[in-house]
Amino acid sequence: MKIATWNVNSLKVRLQQVIDWLNVNQPDVLCLQETKLQDEFFPVDELAQAGYQSIYAGQKTYNGVALLSKVTGVDVCAALPDFDDPQKRLIAATYGDLRIICVYVPNGERVDSEKYAYKLRWLSILNSFLQQERTRYGKVALLGDFNIAPEDRDVYDPEAWKGQVLCSEAERQAFRGLLDTGFVDSFHLFEQPEKIYTWWDYRMMAFRRNRGLRIDHILLSHETADSCATWQVDKAPRKLERPSDHAPVWVELA
Numbered sequence: 001m002k003i004a005t006w007n008v009n010s011l012k013v014r015l016q017q018v019i020d021w022l023n024v025n026q027p028d029v030l031c032l033q034e035t036k037l038q039d040e041f042f043p044v045d046e047l048a049q050a051g052y053q054s055i056y057a058g059q060k061t062y063n064g065v066a067l068l069s070k071v072t073g074v075d076v077c078a079a080l081p082d083f084d085d086p087q088k089r090l091i092a093a094t095y096g097d098l099r100i101i102c103v104y105v106p107n108g109e110r111v112d113s114e115k116y117a118y119k120l121r122w123l124s125i126l127n128s129f130l131q132q133e134r135t136r137y138g139k140v141a142l143l144g145d146f147n148i149a150p151e152d153r154d155v156y157d158p159e160a161w162k163g164q165v166l167c168s169e170a171e172r173q174a175f176r177g178l179l180d181t182g183f184v185d186s187f188h189l190f191e192q193p194e195k196i197y198t199w200w201d202y203r204m205m206a207f208r209r210n211r212g213l214r215i216d217h218i219l220l221s222h223e224t225a226d227s228c229a230t231w232q233v234d235k236a237p238r239k240l241e242r243p244s245d246h247a248p249v250w251v252e253l254a
Helices: 011-025 044-049 114-137 169-180
Strands: 002-007 029-033 053-057 065-069 074-077 090-095 098-104 140-145 183-185 216-221 228-233 249-253
Touching (some): 002 011, 002 098, 011 044, 044 053, 053 090, 114 140, 114 169
Parallel strands (some): 098 140
Antiparallel strands (some): 090 098, 183 216, 228 249
């Protein structure tokens, strides 16, 4: 089973890129973030023609998450329970015996901002939700844009980013807290070369110079991690005209 995640930074703009990627790579489930579409405008028919069913939670201009799959997802959850939040940042469904949770974690803006405090609060609630999901389902995969580079090796210039949003110690501690609920960062299941990133700024030729961050992650519960056969980031879509600033990341489960 191949499961993938991709922050597309507007599905309206990059729908054909997504369809092309689905046709070539044939994931069983693709998690999308920053769809930036109200639900009534989600391209259900176009994706169905590509062989994928859609589950989605969106809003105008910002945020938005979706699950695209070859088979029907059940037991859908479209928000963090018991958290009054208009921002569409989480969607979950079960495929076979695997619970898949797609997240778009808040960016945080600056460490001294209210958006940063909201980010840490959101991550704390996600942690509690994740514990419940793991207890209920056992086999769980958490995928998405976490807006956190967990370690210095995940940043092209750790010194320049030290203490900044995406790399602050509080954010990294929150990420470790998610792992402590019984999850593994699938990236670390395999020997990896240096300077592997999933996001590159549009400015300053960051992609060409590989000045990136690894902020898109696939966390697997221990019950699932044993079956993980590979982890990959696909940089090809980042080379396209008008690309997302993120690249797709995927794992294959035996």
